Amino acid sequence: MKQTPENPMIRDLTLLMLGALLTTALLAAPEHSPWPGGIGIVRIAGEQRPSVIVDDQLTLILRAGNEWIALIGIPLEQSAPGTLTATISVPNRPTRQVELKIEPNTYEEQRLSVNRKYVDPSPEELERIFAEREIIDAALNNWREASIADVSLQTPVGGRRSSSFGLRRFFNDQPRSPHKGMDIAANSGTPINAPMSGVVTATGNYFFNGNTVIIDHGQGLISLYCHLSEIDVDEGVTVSTGTAIGKVGATGRVTGAHLHFATYLNGTAVDPALLLTD
Ligand SMILES: [Zn+2]
Secondary structure, eight states: OOOOTTOHHHHHHHHHHHHHHHHHHHOOSOOOOOSTTSEEEEEEESSSOOEEEETTEEOEEEEETTEEEEEEEOOTTSOSSEEEEEEEEOTTSOOEEEEEEEOOOOOOEEEEOOOGGGTSOOHHHHHHHHHHHHHHHHHHTOOOOOOOSOOOBOOSSOSEEOOOTTOEEEETTEEOOOOOSEEEEOOTTOEEEOSSOEEEEEEEEETTTEEEEEEEEETTEEEEEEEESEEOOOTTOEEOTTOEEEEOBOOSSOSSSEEEEEEEETTEEEOGGGTBOO
16 A cells, blocks of 8 residues: 555544644643542633632632633542532622532552651751741742643653552651652653743752752642752743753652652642643
């Protein structure tokens, strides 16, 4: 069979592939995943842009066709089954509330052994931890106005992804907060690329997170990269999708080299797998 662009089969195949690409590109919002650590989707009809508030935090709003889509990060600490209240405001209309039904989701247990200082920090280390916590929390809860058409993220680094988001963790047999990110196994020195455009709002060497970069993508969508061997961006710079921001390493509370990649919506850690497209 002669395969030229005139061949109808090839043409149909090309159209089919183009269709698939367009469908992917139009998938601006993730699927409704109403469980702790998931993303709840609330659709609002109308022309005027609404604002949606959950737990005193503004949520990310996308425009899709003739409706608006609010992406609501559901806290890992949320009780499930349960409900989360979203308050919707549209200019010149009465405010209304929507109850989001939260479904249970089981996360496994994980037990890790680390250097004793990461479980029983000294008073000086505790002071450092609290000071860093304030900087990190401020960056993760920041609201920066930005027009966002699509929230799909490119993978920041190639490598085996653990399905470790949400794991209930014990360090040296002591319970600690659940795992709020995805670990991607990669060799020390592997470049990390920004998964979406944004502004670098924090960089530093932190006690638990090691060398860290935080990127603010706008409207409360924020991503965090931890345990880097090297940071290659400065605070305040604007990055594009694919910009090299640093390198994989093993700094901070780790058992080996990997990237801890976390994503936040309305100040809440959500499973990065829900936003990654590749
Ligand atoms: Zn991690």
